[in-house]
Amino acid sequence: xxxxxxxxxxxxxxxxxxxxxxxxxxxxxxxxxxxxxxxxxxxxxxxxxxxxxxxxxxxxxxxxxxxxxxxxxxxxxxxxxxxxxxxxxxxxxxxxxxxxxxxxxxxxxxxxxxxxxxxxxxxxxxxxxxxxxxxxxxxxxxxxxxxxxxxxxxxxxxxxxxxxxxxxxxxxxxxxxxxxxxxxxxxxxxxxxxxxxxxxxxxxxxxxxxxxxxxxxxxxxxxxxxxxxxxxxxxxxxxxxxxxxxxxxxxxxxxxxxxxxxxxxxxxxxxxxxxxxxxxxxxxxxxxxxxxxxxxxxxxxxxxxxxxxxxxxxxxxxxxxxxxx
Amino acid sequence: xxxxxxxxxxxxxxxxxxxxxxxxxxxxxxxxxxxxxxxxxxxxxxxxxxxxxxxxxxxxxxxxxxxxxxxxxxxxxxxxxxxxxxxxxxxxxxxxxxxxxxxxxxxxxxxxxxxxxxxxxxxxxxxxxxxxxxxxxxxxxxxxxxxxxxxxxxxxxxxxxxxxxxxxxxxxxxxxxxxxxxxxxxxxxxxxxxxxxxxxxxxxxxxxxxxxxxxxxxxxxxxxxxxxxxxxxxxxxxxxxxxxxxxxxxxxxxxxxxxxxxxxxxxxxxxxxxxxxxxxxxxxxxxxxxxxxxxxxxxxxxxxxxxxxxxxxxxxxxxxxxxxxxxxxx
Numbered sequence: 001x002x003x004x005x006x007x008x009x010x011x012x013x014x015x016x017x018x019x020x021x022x023x024x025x026x027x028x029x030x031x032x033x034x035x036x037x038x039x040x041x042x043x044x045x046x047x048x049x050x051x052x053x054x055x056x057x058x059x060x061x062x063x064x065x066x067x068x069x070x071x072x073x074x075x076x077x078x079x080x081x082x083x084x085x086x087x088x089x090x091x092x093x094x095x096x097x098x099x100x101x102x103x104x105x106x107x108x109x110x111x112x113x114x115x116x117x118x119x120x121x122x123x124x125x126x127x128x129x130x131x132x133x134x135x136x137x138x139x140x141x142x143x144x145x146x147x148x149x150x151x152x153x154x155x156x157x158x159x160x161x162x163x164x165x166x167x168x169x170x171x172x173x174x175x176x177x178x179x180x181x182x183x184x185x186x187x188x189x190x191x192x193x194x195x196x197x198x199x200x201x202x203x204x205x206x207x208x209x210x211x212x213x214x215x216x217x218x219x220x221x222x223x224x225x226x227x228x229x230x231x232x233x234x235x236x237x238x239x240x241x242x243x244x245x246x247x248x249x250x251x252x253x254x255x256x257x258x259x260x261x262x263x264x265x266x267x268x269x270x271x272x273x274x275x276x277x278x279x280x281x282x283x284x285x286x287x288x289x290x291x292x293x294x295x296x297x298x299x300x301x302x303x304x305x306x307x308x309x310x311x312x313x314x315x316x317x318x319x320x321x322x323x324x325x
Numbered sequence: 326x327x328x329x330x331x332x333x334x335x336x337x338x339x340x341x342x343x344x345x346x347x348x349x350x351x352x353x354x355x356x357x358x359x360x361x362x363x364x365x366x367x368x369x370x371x372x373x374x375x376x377x378x379x380x381x382x383x384x385x386x387x388x389x390x391x392x393x394x395x396x397x398x399x400x401x402x403x404x405x406x407x408x409x410x411x412x413x414x415x416x417x418x419x420x421x422x423x424x425x426x427x428x429x430x431x432x433x434x435x436x437x438x439x440x441x442x443x444x445x446x447x448x449x450x451x452x453x454x455x456x457x458x459x460x461x462x463x464x465x466x467x468x469x470x471x472x473x474x475x476x477x478x479x480x481x482x483x484x485x486x487x488x489x490x491x492x493x494x495x496x497x498x499x500x501x502x503x504x505x506x507x508x509x510x511x512x513x514x515x516x517x518x519x520x521x522x523x524x525x526x527x528x529x530x531x532x533x534x535x536x537x538x539x540x541x542x543x544x545x546x547x548x549x550x551x552x553x554x555x556x557x558x559x560x561x562x563x564x565x566x567x568x569x570x571x572x573x574x575x576x577x578x579x580x581x582x583x584x585x586x587x588x589x590x591x592x593x594x595x596x597x598x599x600x601x602x603x604x605x606x607x608x609x610x611x612x613x614x615x616x617x618x619x620x621x622x623x624x625x626x627x628x629x630x631x632x633x634x635x636x637x638x639x640x641x642x643x644x645x646x647x648x649x650x651x652x653x654x655x
Contacts, residue, residue: 053554086557099553101567103574113554116563145646162557248488 001069002202003052003169004028008064010044011049013092018060019275021047023226025064026301029169034195034203035168036217038210042224042272046094049171049206051075053091067114069168069201078301086117090167090200094174096158100146107142110161113273124164131199135190152183159190163199170200176212187217210253214238219307222246225272228301232308242310244288282313290314326642333638337631342629344385346622349398351618353391359411359614360387368415384411398620405626408617412609413637418621422603426625428498429595432519433587436526441580449569451535452542461535467530477525477597485521493521496599522598526591530583534576541572559591574645578637585633589626 008025010256011018021044029035037045051059052066052075061076068088074080093099101109111121129139135156146154155175163170172191176184194200205217211218213234220237222229222245230243241247248268254259271286273279282288285295301311302320360381369377382388385408386397401408407418444465451461482488485495494500497515545551545568556563588603595604602623610618641648 054552056552082558082560087558091556093549093553093556095549098549101550101554101571103407103645104567104573105646112563113557113559116560117558147647158553306483 002028002030002033003204004068005048005052005065006065007187008048008051008066009062009152010047011060011062011317012047012058013206014058014276017276018062018063020062020278021226021275022051023275023278025223027221027228027230029202029204031201033218034191034205034216036210036220037204037206037223038208038212038213038220039223040208040249040272042275043210044275045131045206046173046221046225049091049173049204052169052204053085053089053171054078054081063106086162086167087165088167089169089171090162090165091171091173092155092159092162092175096125096155096175097151097178099158100154102146105143105145106149106157110142110164113161114164118320119165127165128160131164132157134243136186137232152179152186155179155183156190159187159194163194166199168201170194170203171206172203174208175205176207176209184209185215188212189196191216210238210250217278222249225278226275227283228309228311229284230308230310232305232310234277242308242315243284243312244290244302244314245284266305282311329642330622331368334634337635341627341631342437344627345402345624346395348627349395351623352619355614357614358387359616360385362614363411363414364645393628401402404622407621410618411615412613414620418617421606421618422621422625425601425603425606428600429591429604430524430587432600432602433526433591434584436523437530437580437583437587440527440530441534441576441583444531445538445573445576448535448538449565449572450544452539453546453565458539463538464580464610465535465539467531469530469536471529471532472593473529473591474593474597476529477522477537479595480521480525481598484581493517498607509559509653518598518600520599522591522594525597534579537576537579538572541575545572574641577640577644581633581637581640582630585630586626589622607635 005025005027008022009020010022011020023044025044025048029037037048039045047059049270050056051061052073054280055061055076066073066075068084073084073089094227100106104112107128114121114124128142132139134140137153137156141149141153141157149157155178159172159175176187178186191203191205195203205213207213210220217234219231220234221231221236222241222243224245230237230241230246232241237246238250241250245268252265254265268287273283273286279286280298282291282299285291288295292313299311299312299313299316301309302316303309304315343413360378363381364374364378367377386394389397405419407422410416410418410421447461448465481495485491485493490509494514494517496518498518499511500518503511503514505511546564551564551568553598554567554585589607590601592607594600595602596608599605603625607619609615609620610622
């Protein structure tokens with residue numbers, strides 16, 4: 001069943017107007033699929049992830065709908081969402097290092113949370129301890145305060161807590177950004193392990209770091225300026241990307257074995273357009289080396305090869321008859 | 326843990342030593358001479374003034390070199406002797422303070438504690454209810470910015486002097502016609518005299534606590550651990566309980582400082598209502614250049630603040646795990 005997001009639009013209310021951070025986004029994640037959601041800062045990837053769990057007061061859903069396992073998610077109704085959170089849909093937040101109450105022992109916090117949600121801590125404790133050990137921690141960290149744990153330990157504890165009730169959808173938001181490379185690899189392996197042990201059904205990994213996606217993701221969805229740019233199997237996005245933005249993004253990554261004093265690492269010149277009043281047409285066209293006349297119209301996000309969708313006029317003519325995903 | 330407490334204790338003892346020294350110096354910097362004030366209250370024969378003056382200067386030791394006076398001060402202090410009061414000559418300072426201290430404690434401790442609890446509760450409630458916030462916040466700002474003597478005069482005018490009625494007596498600790506004894510007439514007299522000074526102190530402090538708590542709660546409700554709890558579907562009750570418990574920590578320090586100042590009394594409020602507490606006594610001691618009485622009261626204040634701080638240091642170790650980590654790290 002998995003997750004289906006259909007024409008979702010989410011904006012931030014500001015005094016100067018609505019900032020459309022997620023603009024007409026349509027995609028789906030299958031059961032047991034780990035989907036990577038990539039893009040640069042401010043492209044709307046975290047907004048998309050957060051809006052599926054907990055909209056904050058500045059956020060509004062302008063349109064579209066979301067289904068999880070065939071059930072409509074009332075994402076703009078925070079009260080109705082409360083029932084889904086933790087049980088059906090859970091998040092490992094960007095701020096995992098500071099996500100635990102500093103004045104409660106970890107175990108006591110989990111106990112109080114479970115009790116408040118109508119679960120029994122005593123009967124959940126063996127499983128909790130088993131999973132804590134599974135991620136390489138000692139069971140007595142439950143008796144410790146968050147300040148007594150290292151950053152990597154907190155990250156793993158939060159991952160265990162968030163997935164304790166075996167949610168259908170786990171949103172992992174920038175979970176490796178604050179970690180060193182060896183810990184990043186361990187966290188990536190945890191994501192795979194959690195999927196293989198059926199702790200989570202579908203996973204959405206939000207990151208700006210394509211290397212972690214190369215390790216864990218089955219599919220990768222690339223966002224640019226609030227819109228979808230490209231979606232395909234992970235190896236296709238990394239080895240044969242079609243969208244010029246994805247191509248530039250991949251080529252700006254450092255390669256192993258290349259001395260960068262000989263080959264200067266190039267970035268993508270320019271910056272993303274403002275989302276308060278985004279320009280019409282393709283949003284990448286000001287930075288795109290291949291931009292041409294047609295790019296003043298908005299390119300549709302269409303499937304051009306089986307399982308490979310892209311929003312670019314260079315490839316739109318080859319669209320498969322079914323269209324979309 | 327023991328090392329931490331011992332180190333703290335040493336710091337507090339040093340602080341006491343320095344503060345007591347300053348306490349000894351300060352009254353002596355004020356111009357005027359306590360003995361001449363004392364003598365002016367006695368109806369002396371014209372010829373005897375100089376001889377009596379010399380006698381009293383000798384008796385109080387004011388004609389000795391300053392360092393000798395200072396050493397005598399410490400020797401006497403260790404014997405629990407704070408000297409003789411000039412304002413209520415020849416009563417010892419300790420017994421003068423004993424007469425006034427109960428009034429001050431009975432006035433300030435309820436005012437501080439009730440204001441603390443009520444202010445924290447109301448502030449926390451206001452933090453996430455727009456309607457309540459819009460009324461509680463301006464009222465609290467008004468209250469906390471109000472000067473004690475002004476509010477005291479206003480309350481005295483409204484409730485004691487006939488602005489609205491003559492519900493309460495206007496000054497004193499109890500009716501002058503009564504002798505202290507444990508009967509209902511006397512206790513009722515104590516309560517009615519107590520109420521307006523209490524209300525003054527309560528209202529001003531209440532505003533401060535409410536504003537502080539409101540801001541702290543808002544900060545806690547915007548913190549990462551709150552957002553995580555909400556993302557895991559925690560009910561509002563649990564979220565607010567955590568926020569309250571964490572927001573109350575800085576408030577505790579403020580409470581300790583207020584409680585430490587208790588023994589100093591509330592000078593302006595007590596003076597306005599002529600309430601016979603330590604604050605009122607400070608006022609009288611200054612007016613009479615009463616070195617010993619002033620010294621004695623200030624010693625009480627110093628000891629009070631230091632003890633309250635020491636207690637709160639220990640309480641903090643119990644309620645905030647972060648301090649415990651700091652201890653082993655330091």
